[in-house]
Every structure is written in C-alpha cells, then in structure tokens.
Amino acid sequence: MSDFLFFLEVLIGGLLAGSLYALVALGFVLIYKASFVFNFAQSSFVFFAALSLCGFMELGLPMWAAVPVAISLMVVVGMATERLVLRPLVGQSEETLLMATIGLAFVVEGLAQAVWGVEVRTLDLGVGHHPIEWVMDRWGMLINKFDLVAAIVAWILVAVLALVFSRTKVGRGLRAVADDNSAALSIGIPLSHIWMLVWATAGVVALVAGMLWGARNGVQFALVDLALKALPVLIIGGFTSVPGVVVAGLLVGAFESVTEFYIGPLVGGGIDAWTPYALAVVFLMFRAEGLFGEKIIRRV
C-alpha cells in the first residue's frame, strides 16, 4: 500500500471524525444563534439523551418506540431549560449566561446519574465498526463503515437544519432574532416561541449526537467532555453559522488526525490535545469571526 493511499486513509478517517465533532458543535450553534448563549450544558444534554434512550430501551421499549420517547423527553428538557434558566436571565452579560449554563451542566449530569444510575451502556445501531470491504479490496484503505454512516447522518441533519433556517418562516424569524432581539420582537416575531423551538431542536440534535457518539464510544459519563472537541470547531466555523460548523468540523478532524499521525511521533505524541486549539488560534488571527460567522465590525 502506497504512502499516498495511507495518507488518504488517515485524512478520510479524520474527516469522518470531524463530521461527528460538527454534530456536537451544531447544538451549540443553534443556541448561540437564538439566545447568544454559549450553552456549556450542551454536551451534558448529549450524555443525558443517550443515557435516557438506553434507559427506555432497558425498560422494555424497542428502539423504534424508545427514540420518539427520548425525542419528546429532550424537547421537554430543552424547553424547560429555556423557560426556567435562560428566560429569567435575559439581558445579562455573556459571562453570566455562560456561568448559568455551567450550573445547568451540573444539574443535568446529576439528574442523569440520579435517574439512570451509573452503569455503562452500549447502543447498537446495527452498523458495525468495520472497514468498508469494497474500499479495502480495491485500494487497501480502511474506512470505518460506522463513521461513514454517522458522518452522512450528520451531514443530512445539518443540511435539513440549514434549509429550515433559510427557507421557512420559522427560519427567517430565527435569523431576525439572531440579528437583533428587540427589533425582531417589535416587528411581531414571537420571540419566546422561537426560543422554545430552538432549545427543543438543540435537545433533539443532542439526542442524535448522543446516539452516534454512544454507539461509537459507549454510553458513559465521558460524553460530557465532547464540548472540548466542539469548541475549536465553533471558533473556526463561527458561532452562528450552521454550514460553517460542518466545514470547520471536517477541517479540525482532518488536521488533528494528520498532525497526530505524522508529526505526533516526532514530538512525543498526544498533541491532538492542543492542535485543534492551535489551529483555531491561527484562524482567529486571520479571520476573527470564523469561516462563515457574521462579520462583526468591532474594534478590539
């Protein structure tokens, strides 16, 4: 197998993993767009959603029934969060809101463990973690079938959301809200409905992310650390852009994978702890609002 093909394998592996980062980051973007909150609890939602889905299945529900139940649960959790935590804090500073969502993360994590206990669960989505044979036979490259399917799901979800936001009335409302809360309100856009809707959507996105990551890594507490993977993606993609998240996810995944594989061994390895952040800093230097973020004209 040639070096080039192997490079391609490393690259594609990274790109697919990056799509999954994008999926986590997507939840952050939705919330940030509507409420200007960096919702630190988003990855706790991911953990809670995956755990609840497994919990429902343990209680005897088949997967096709458990998923809608979990979706409803996440919609309720999302809306409740908006109503109980974010609404009373409208108009507070960025830092205060961030802090509140961190408090929320404690609540959600505590709740998840209190309700569902501590056991590690697995989620089998019916797609194995095996190389795609067709590619393997032809080029000798190993491309993870599960990662490919998961990435496609992520891309579809992003495409649907992007379409909804650009083509529907709700989407236009959301964009108006994202531009200016009070202006949107004054022209009759039902602000509170939009907020509710976005938080509910973020809950559902968390469930999808939870299912894919849960099937990939096991349904367990470390899923709450996914936020750390999403942060550089957010910076590069811009906090407010849905398509930006995908591009940035691909970029971060590929960069992280390639640098760790080719440069890591030269400097002792483990560099993927910080390479995505370094990449994000480089991007910030040249394009401070991210790839697709809205250009904010603001001197610093």
Add this chain to the structure above:
Amino acid sequence: MLFREAGQFHTSYAQDSRLLPLRRDRIRMAILLVAGFLVVPFIANDYWLDAILIPWLTLSLVAQGQNILMGYAGQLSLGSAGFMAAGAFACYNIILRIDGIGFIAAVLLSGVCAALIGIVFGLPSLRVRGLYLMVATLASQFFIVWALNKIEWFTNYDPAGVITAQHIFVLGHEFDTSVEKYLVVLGIVSVLTLLAANMAHGSPGRAWMAVRDMDVAAEVNGLSLLRTKLQAFAISSFYCGVGGALYTYAYLETVEPSAFTIHMSFLILFMALIGGLGTIKGPFFGAAFILFIPIVLNVISNEVFGNAVNLSLLSALEQLIFGVMIIVILIFEPLGLARIWQLFKQRLRLWPFRH
C-alpha cells in the same frame, strides 16, 4: 445603626485616594488580618487549616488572577489551571536547581515565569475578544500541560512524571506543620491581595477598566491597548502562577501536570464569576462557595442519611443541588456574591430605620 459612615471627611487627596477611605473599613481590615494571623492558628485544627483554609486562600489568589483579567480588563479567558501548572513546575525547578534560594523568592520567580508565558498566550487578545478569546486562551491550558508532560527535564526525569514539592524554607526556617504552611500562604495571599487592590484602584486598574468598558475610547485617550492588555495578562498569570505554586507546595505536595485540568480552569472561572467580577472581595467569596458548598452538602447528606439510603443517588443529588444553587444565585443576583454582600451592607446601613 450598626454602620455609620457619615461624618468622615477627607481633607487631602492622599486621604481620599487611600485604599480604604472609611475608618470602619480600615478597622475591619485590621481585625481580619489580626484574626487571620494571630487567632486562627490557635483555634483551627489541622483539618480546617489543611483541608479548608489553605486551598481556599490559594485558589482565591488564582481566582483573583482570573478576576484581574476578566473583571477588570474585560478579557474573557479560560486557562488559569495551565498557568497554575506553569507556576508549580517552575517553583519545583527553581528550588531544585538554584541552591539555597528561599521559598518566597522561588514562588515570586515562578510567578514571573507564569507571567512571561501569559504574555505570549495573551497575544490573541489583540485580535479577538469574548468567547473567541476564551477558546484561544484554552490553547494555553492544553499546551502547557502537554509540554510539562512531555519534557522530562521539568519533572527531573521522574519515572511517572510527577513532582514532589520540596520542604518550605523561609529565612532558613522550615515551615512544616499545617499552621506554619498556613501562615506562609496567608502572608503571601494578603500581600498580593493588597497589591491587587492597590493596582485596581490606581492607574493600572483605571487603564484596564477603560479598555474593558470601551477600548476605542481608551485608545483615543492615549492608552496603548497592546501594553494594557498584555500587562493584564502578565499580572493575571503571575497571580495564577503564584497560586499554583502555593497550591502545590502547601496543599497537594505531589502532583502531575495532568492534575491541572481544564475542569480546574472552569472551577477557577466559576469562582471569579460567582464571587462577582471586578471586585477584590469577589474571588474570596467565589472560592469559598465553589469549594465549600459541595463539602457542606456532602457532610450534611452523610450526617443525616448515613447508611440509610442509596448513597450513589445521594451523591448525584448533591451535584444537582449544587447546580441549582448556582443558577438560583445568578438569577437572583447576576453580579455575584460580592454584590449580594454589598446589598446586605446597604440594608444594614439603614437598619433598623428603613423608612
């Protein structure tokens, strides 16, 4: 009734610009210091000194660093644990490699090391702000811990990559017991806190706040943004570095770089935020809240329920309650505990004749 501030007039600028312009505040500060240095050592047991007061003081200092950067200079940052690690490992190496250097000098030098690193990682602040800056500063957190893990020289080639703090020597005397360590920590923290208050009230503080409130206006008024921001980063990192060294030498003793996790950075951020940004008192309140509430909840639940109920459920509920408390405080008073304290004082000032 209890608080009377009327009748105090300042007749010179020097009087007016004192750190504590009110006599009552000066008396209270004196009482606090006397209590801290002379009373506490005699009444507190090892548990209180070792497990409560020392970590509280050191982390308050780190939170103070975070507060200087975030509260005064308005630069959202999230890498304080990385600078703590830098300080701790610098201190270890300075004492190891420089013969006969005293502890105080080593700690201050390690603060300087952290400050230098802080300046480098503060550079992105010239381009970005807000959440973007926060994520950029996270790079420092991960990079510093990684570098300390990789470069074995920093840990003096320990097989596991941990350092064990040397004994604390100040002026040839070994500070070994809990009380002695507490006094060293309290001394350094008091001096640095007064210094912070001084800076915050003086021209550096005014420059920071000008940059925070309106950077363009600050620049127009002749402030160098570059200098002011990097100065804030340097001083903030200095506090974090000193705090990290104290945390290691007076509290944990044996640490690995990975002990300074991103979660620790978050805790420090909470302390600064929930205490109240832009106040000198805030970090002390915040550190107390973040450190003690989980302990209190754990003690209460163990005392009350003992072995009677499912302890795993109980631990999860403790976490939940802690989160709810944070949210409630923020909803009730977004400006933090220091603000609540201030409002409380307002009320006392009028008490008992409110109308």
Add this chain to the structure above:
Amino acid sequence: MLIEKFLRQAVAGAALGGLLLAASPTTASAQDYTDEQYFGIPSIRVGPYNVMGTGYFGGEIDYMNYVNMTGGVNGVKLTWEECETSYNAAKSVECYQRLMTNDKGQKMLEWDPYGTPLAYAVIGRVADDHVVLAQAGFGRTDAAYGPVWPWVFGVHSNYWTQIAMTLRFMALKEGGIDKMKGKTVAHLYIDTAYGKEPLPAMRVIAKNWGFKLLEIPIAPPGLEQQAQWRRVRAEHVDWVTFWGAGYGMSGTAHTTRASVGFPADRVIFVTFGGAEEDMIAGGKDAVGTYAMGHVLPGRDNIPLIHNIWEKVYGADKGNMEDPNRVGTLYYNRGVAAAVIWTEAMRIAQAKFDKVGKAITGDEFRWGYEHLDFTSKARRDFYGLGGLLPPFKVSCEDHEGGEKFLVLQWNGKKYDVVHDWLGPDDPALIDNLEKESALKYAKEHNMPIRDCKDWEPWVWK
C-alpha cells in the same frame, strides 16, 4: 413498567426531602461488641469514574457489613464514614483530612483512595499521620520497596509487575521469550502519570528481549484515537498493551481498533482500565480482548463472595444499587481490599495482645507488614477460593504476590485463560523498584529503614 421505574426513582428523590425532616441519627443497634474500629471510605459515586467507585467501595462496604453480621473482627465492630472525592486529587485531600477521625475521636487506620493521582496526593502525608496507604494494584510503583516507604503497601502487585507479566504472557503466546525478538509491541496509554507508570520497566524488558517498543500516548479524555490505532496498523504492531482510564476511552479503543482491522486478541488491557464496564462500552467489538485480572471475578465460584451475597443481600443490606454487579472485578477488588484490612487487624490484635479491642495505626501497619496469605488455613478462614493469589508481605517487599490472572472477554463475562502468572524475572522488577525508590529517597532526604530485625509472623 417504564413509568413504574421512573416513578420509583422520582419518589426516591422526593422521599429524600421528607427524610431530611424526619430523620433521626441512626445509632448502632448492636451494642454487644466490645469495641469498634473506624475506617474512612473515600467514595467515587459521581463523575467519569462513578462505575469504578460504586463497585469498589460497594465491595468494601458490603464486606464490612458482612463482618459485622458475623461477629466482627474478633468481636470488634467495623464502622466507617464516607466522603465523595469524585476521583479528584484535591478533593480527596480534603476527604482524607475530614475522615481522619470519626465522631467518637477514633483515628482511621488506612487510606485507600482507589486512584493513582489520589494516592500520590497523600503519599507524602501518611507517614506523619500514621495512616497506612493501601494502594492495592495502583499508585506509586516504587512504593513496593518497603524500607523507603514504610507506610505504603501495594499488595499484592503493582504496575511494573503487571507489565512484566503482560509481556510474559505475550511471550508464552508467541512460544517463548526468544520468539519475542524482532516483534513490535505498542503501548497505547492515556497521557498522564498513570499511563506512563509502566514505561520504565517496559523499556528495560524491551531491551533485554529485543523487541521494538512503540510508545503511543492518547490525550485525555481519549474519545478520539484514530491516529493512534492507524499507527498501530502502519507499524505492523504484533501486540498492544492498552493503559486507558475511563469507559469512554476503552469503548473508543475497541471500536477504533475494529475499524483499523487490528485483531482483538492481540490487545491486552491493564487491570485498572480493564473491568467489565470497559468491555461493555465497546459492545461486540470488545469480544476476544484480554485484560489483566488483579482478582478473580465471579460470585458463586468464590465462597466469600457467595456468602456475602447470601448473607448481606439476603438481608437486603447490600450497598450495590444494581445487585447484579456483585462479583464483578471492581466489586471483588473492593472485597479483597477489605479482607486484607481485616487480616492485618487480626494479626495486629494477636501480636499486641489486643484481641477484641481496637488497634492503633502503628499496630495496624505492623499487621499489614506481616500479612501472609500463603497458608491454606488463612485462605480458608476467609473463604477466599481463587479470589487472591497466595502472597506475603515483608519489610523489604511491600507488594507480595506479584501475580495476575489473564482474562479474556467473551461478550458477557470474563473467562480466565491463564492462572496466576508472575513476571518472567521478578528480581529485575524488584531491583528497578528499589533503584527508583532509593533515588526518590535521596532527592527528598527520606530515611531508609533497616530491615535486619524484621521477622515474619507465625500464627499460633
């Protein structure tokens, strides 16, 4: 069904509030004990290591309950208090201080935080406090050298013996040590002190045996490992030793390994990151993976665990939220740890003429240093079965057994594929430990104890 469980959980939550009002301090019902002995339990019930903590400390608590239900340690009742550390070193120091003495003023005898960073956090304190640091299979490896570390005990084996023994198992599979020459072994590890701990021993053995050692770190929390496993594939690695921490990291390892086509039965997990949960997280991809066993898993194949199940869970006094976890590795490790405490107590009581009375930390340490689980009588006394290997501790050697089981995951539980196995060359490891401990002692001006007068304890 669904609603029922939900309600039950919700009611449990609501009931807590009610209990807060109604609860009166529960006092010990049985007053026929002549004395009590207090233990501090630094539990880990929430956070990323919650499964580990609930299993391990659940095992310890169940065993103490079991001892109390069967007459105590020569009539001495065991008491304990819990403190939540969440696997956080800083919090654990607070817990250590908080649990030091109980309400009645009795001091704890030992500290068993079940985490390497947590053991490091107190290792400098235990000697001053006269508390035994019981790091059964974790913690600082060179603490096995007793003369430097009188208060630290890593029974019955540690990271270096474990890695030596892991490599020996590979050699057995390959058909002899000479067959290891030219092979490539990759050590995939979490990039922390714990992950690096076995490296010094590994490097020496790699040189002696002539195999190539690849050190491949994984940045915590290890949720993405593609680059690392692709390297395993690119370098044509023969064996992988996986030193992970946390189920997310383990689950990722299994699925990523499968996706690069590396065989499962060429991967050996460290005991600490190789519990049932670490395999469950990998789903069916975990089948065939090896793990090192510090104790024997299982419930009904070990008399002691079986008795605990019948007696404690029969009386509905079990500590495990999910009783099915009785007999898992974590649980059995907890029970084994507590058995070792009580044996040290018994020896100390006999030696210091305190049978039926509480002992002090110094006496307990003496008992710990004279542990001897090689005799059948002592093993049968506890009903150990195959739970622990035969081992004894001495002044020089605070480790003892230096043996591990080789386990293989079959999708539901572990099968034992090789009985207790020690390093190929134990003296090599002992010397490494000694060397490292002496270097540390020199750096930190620690006294080195003379073991000349030490004599083993003989039961009368």
